[in-house]
Amino acid sequence: LKGAEPLPPSELFFREKHTYQFRAYLFQARNLVGCDDSGLSDPFARVIISNGCQTTQIIEETLNPAWDETLVFSDIELYGPFSQIKNHPPLILVEIFDYDTVGKPEFLGRAMVRPKVKLEDEPYGPPEFPPQLEWWDVYRGHRVSGEILGAFECLQGSSENMPPLPPIKKLGVKPEEKIMSLPPAIKPTLSWFRIELCLWGMPE
DSSP: OTTOOOOOHHHHHHHOEEEEEEEEEEEEEESOOOOSTTSOBOEEEEEEETTEEEEOOOOOSBSSOEEEEEEEEEEEEEESOHHHHHHSOOOEEEEEEEOOSSSOOEEEEEEEEOOEEEOTTSOSOTTTSSOOOEEEEEEETTEEEEEEEEEEEEEOSOGGGSOOOOOEEEOSSSTTOEEEOOOTTTSOOOOOOOOOOOOOOOOO
């Protein structure tokens, strides 16, 4: 407005808003808290960034869930200039809960993670991209109550310039029972091993 005083730097910062696509690659967690009578849990993860929130599938009866799941958030709004977002990525909240058919899910812990940020004019390639899986501590209060293995990225640009997503995998008969696994470039290479046990004892 004519005659208005110029905005201070902090106000100018929060007036600048840009849209990103955010991707959470959640592979697994380990050493979580057991909440059921069996000493195990039925864990699922909830990822929160800015104005977006999504959850993973539920893995039953385990303290070491293997989700192998990609969550995609479109049109995530982040405030600040590109350089600020690139050098100081936003904190992402990953909360883990024990699913219960009766009552509310029970809180197992949370991790605070930071994504890799790719601006529109930057190439999507090594050494920064694709992001590699890292272990992040899961806290329940002030105590570590497990770890989560994942990778996270914020991508700026048009949908045509985004790296391809993995195919959708069907889980069950219902339409909503489907997920995207991790992309091959991020997912660890798994191998099958056979273990043979030989047990013997002294005769009575």
